[in-house]
Amino acid sequence: MSDQAILSAPGAAAEYDSAPATKVRGYWQSVAYRLSHDWITLIFGAVVLVIILIAVFAPLLAPFDPYAQSIVGRLKPMGWRGHPLGTDELGRDMLSRLIYGGRISLIMGLAPVAIAVMIGGTLGVIGGFAGKVANTAIMRTMDVFYAFPSILLAVAISGAMGGGIFNGIISLSLVFIPAMCRVAETATSQVKNLDYIEAARASGAGTFAIIRHHVLGNVLGPVFIYASSLVSVSILLASGLSFLGLGVQPPEPDWGLMLSTLRQSIYVDPLGCAMPGIAIFITSICFNLVSDGVRAAMDVRI
């Protein structure tokens, strides 16, 4: 049927009145639909979910107290006296420590990224949309942070502020904010110059309404994709900080710290020594693959 025919069709208006409410599949719904057909992402997403659940319910799942030491039971192999994965250099149950360690590692992986998305993303959108002086001020400040390699920057900030989970999160956030800001700024300034922003301005919309309805939807995608890829980086960096003694302090169970303290026993118990590393590896690769899958699913654009 030609468009003209529809225009002049006698029942056009009535047809509209009697038509059922239109079902709109929004952007996020179509992303969810694509994801539901991507088995690899679903499987690794399930692993991520399991890791998260284990971390949340650690007190219920851990067979032993992760802090309980035993002088006689040090560096025992798997299965020794009911310890499924053996014990560490102070005789503490390895499985319990790995389970509890997941909590801190996940917090160290997610919290800095979330903070960076909020602060860096906001700064980036502001800088990208405002342009000119505000953009220069924000982006050149970010470039200062960019000048340092990320691990060096994290080590420097943690070193200056001292160890601990809280300071570790702050230092990692500061590492990620510039990158996040740049991603948001690039996406925003690309969108900003398109005609639909101009059309929105022409329809009398204020800056806030334009950002909320027309900019954020187009910026959130790249930001979210980048953020999901940063989670595994953050877990690795946090482990690195703990390994260097700048992040989590003993006797807290943390994968990076465990790796550090167990390394002296590498010739005595190589398998036990490798276990925290395996946990880091599995977690970060799962986050990475899920991030890749989400990236593919979100790339709906034409």
Place this chain on the structure above:
Amino acid sequence: MSAALDIKPYVDVRDRGGSAQPMLIVRDLKRHFRVKGAGKGAVVRAVDGISFTLFKGETLGVVGESGCGKSTLARVLLHLVEPDSGELVFDGDAVAAPDGISVAELRRQVQMVFQDSYSSLNPRMPVQDSVAFGPMVNGRSKSESRRLAQEILIKVGLRPDLFGPRYPHELSGGQKQRVNIARALAMNPRMVILDEAVSALDKSVEAQVLNLLRELKRTLNLTYLFISHDLNVVRYISDRVLVMYLGQVVELGPASLVFSEARHPYTQALLGSRLSMDARQRVDAPPLVGDPPSPINPPSGCRFRTRCPNAEGVCEAKMPELGAWDGRDSHVAACHMQDPASGHSKAGLH
């Protein structure tokens, strides 16, 4: 008043000045852009002293080569780009003046349709939401805006239940441009600026959209400023035509007169550049040679003299004035040959 331009009585509660009051008066509008790396103080004179009047209910076509400032003019009229100087009077009220109407109010009454139908729709938004956005930010409720959007989609020939929920990439170019028109109309404007609105469409779709625009103009009492580089399209849709060259008006008059008795050599050359379907009318010589001069350092005197076959000393010395313009039937051109007193050897021959 000629019969062709006779406009039927205009009834609109927002009509303040009456039908004799022009919709838009533009006086000596200027917008220069600074250019980096082209010397100190170098500016592109995109819009350089443009004056014209747009009457209620008419379609004024604006033609000119690429880069002559057509699109800048459109954006300046809506204050999307701030003018450097000049005056805009909308229905008797000066725009952005203390006692006139605000830019926000102007934008409620004047809407714009952009050329690039792809980039003028948010790819992450169903098109009915794009159409409903304008009413929504102007204080209507979400459901009311959506209902309005669906009504307007019907008006532009798109079934709202079929096309409303779609994303821009699921529509063809012509359908997208219909959505863009619907988006502009959702604001219930009195005047619409169509910036190359059909240029990106293929010929059959272009004709459909042009007919739709005519139909909408008739039913909704709209006034159009129709910007295009396509002379045939402009001739088809316009009541009057304004020809631009390097940021200035070179000719202004009723469409029939401009197309049949063009007065400015530039307009004549533009008309000569149209392709003819008649093989016997083919010409080998190009009607216009060379590129337009840089708008950064335009030629002295008449800006067209570097490409004009009739250029003389006076053209270099003095900038020609657009002749005295008095009313909508007036046909004027900014050329020394139009002015017997200019000293041009061909002056007064027309």
